[in-house]
Amino acid sequence: MTETRQYGFDTLQVHAGSHPDPATGARQTPIYQSTAYVFRDAEHAAKLFNLQEVGYIYSRLTNPTVAVLQERIATLEGGIGAVCCSSGHAAQIMALFPLMQPGCNVVASTRLYGGTVTQFSQTIKRFGWSAKFVDFDDPQAVADAIDENTRAVFGEAIANPGGWIMDVRAIADVADAAGVPLIIDNTTATPYLVRPIEHGATLVVHSTTKYLTGNGTVTGGCIVDSGKFDWSASGKFPSLSEAEPAYHGLRFHETFGGMAFTFHGIAVGLRDLGMTMNPQAAHYTLLGIETLSLRMQRHVANAEKIAAWLETHPAVAEVTYAGLPSSPYNALAKKVCPEGAGGLFTFRLKGGYDACVKFIDSVEIFSHVANLGDTRSLCIHSASTTHRQLSPEQQEAAGAGPDVVRISIGIEDADDLIADLEQALAKAAPQMAAE
Known part of the structure; x- marks a missing residue:
């Protein structure tokens, strides 16, 4: 591919990072199912271990198949580099790892995936870290929550479960003013709908398990670095700005510049945390990403049609889809994600918890699973599953109350999906469905 040409998204999702295999000419990226790699000689090995040369040592750190995926996602997100790992949850820990120390905190949105809320409110305490949860619809509240120990601000571009849109630029301005990086979980949006770096984000994380893979086959995560943050400006990020004892005093930011975070993620994060993505x-x-734009267009088109239908159903109290003209996030959605508001949203049933459970047990095409972003349409009752560990107050703040169902709209025929929802709602709330 010509380096000087600005290729379109559809071309990059197929070609970025990949080349015909030099040994065989294979056009598809091979699965390099190898633990280790032969060094040319002793000097080559020493340079690799000293970070003086880029190459392959051991697949806990680097692998040729994973390297192609890293470059492809970084390219689609407009980043300078990326590190892939074993899951979206691993990506979140790896994103925070170079930034945090005991006593430090992250300011996080109240509207996050339930597992993320639990990870931030409970698990990271074991590292001596803490989280402050704030309504990101209020940038001033975010600014007020940041203190001298804050090392990052964290939110979701399109929030799970409700599909609410975050004003990334507004929060990025707050983070910039405080001298801390903004980390955006872009799992639900994908770079096809939102490119957070263009809105001021420092780092972007993904659960590649979801829309990027798109077929419900493997778990994975990724951290993309914008390369634009000055890690040496404040002294708050010594892992990146100060001497690293394990590499004989090497300073990552001084040595690698914009690639400092990416190199640290591999040379320290993957080395010591071991959250490795396997090559398969x-x-x-990679196969999933080749059709990302095509799938997202269908996810959005189906979601728009189904959300509009649900909004008129007598058993439904509310639909949260930002693509609806009635949504308070509709204007923001047009600004942040002009290609569409995604395929994930929730709806409230007038029959409450019992109606939700009956609905879940009655669907036929929709699959009742703890996942999203699949080609198949999925549904779940978040309050009793993905957000079960949260308090009732946290569930409501996250949009996962007891009367809420989350649906991830797939790429099937929209009329078939509506028919399935209609028969399930008729069983869940027969009196209202008959109105």
Whole structure:
């Protein structure tokens, strides 16, 4: 591919990072199912271990198949580099790892995936870290929550479960003013709908398990670095700005510049945390990304039609889809994600918890699973599953109350999906459905 040409998204999702295999000419990226790699000689090995040369040592750190995926996702997101890992949850920990120390905190949105809320409110305490949860619809509240120990601000571009849109630029301005990086989980949006770096984000994380792979086959995660943050400006990020004892005093930011975070993620994060993506998972995700734009267009078109239908159903109290003209996030959605508001949203049933459970047990095409972003349409009752560990107050703040069903709209025929929802709602709330 010509380096000087600005290629379109559809071309990059197929070609970025990949080349015909030099040994065989294979056009599809091979699965390099190898633990280790032969060094040319002793000097070559020493340079690799000293970070003086880029190459392959051991697949906990680097692997040729994973490397192609890293470059492809970084390219689609407009980043300078990326590190792939074993899951979306692993990506979140790896994103925070170079930034945090005991006593430090992250300011996080109240509207996050339930597992993320649990990870941030409970698990990271074991590292001596903490989280402050704030309504990101209020940038001033975010600014007020940041203190001298804050090391990152974290939110979702399109929030799970409700599909609410975040004003990334507004929060990025707050983070910039405080001198801390903004980390955006872009799992639900994908770079086809939102490119957070263009809105001021420092780092972007993904659960590649979801829309990027798109077929429900493998788990994975990714952290994309914008390369634009000055890690040496404040002294708050010594892992990146100060001497690293394990590499004989090497300073990552001084040595690698814009690639400092990416190199640290591999040379320290993957080395010591070991949250490695396996090459077969990378291969499946590469295949999925080749059709990302086509799938997202269908997810959005189906979601728009189904959300509009649900909004008129007598058993439904509310639909949260930002693509609806009635949504308070509709204007923001047109600004942040002009290609569409995604395929994930929730709806409230007038019959409450019992109606939700009956609905879940009655669907036929929709699959009742703890996943999203699949080609298949999926549904779940978040309050009793993905957000079960949260308090009732946290569930409501996250949009996962007891009367809420989350649906991830797939790429099937929209009329068939509506028919399935209609028969399930008729069983869940027969009196209202008959109105």
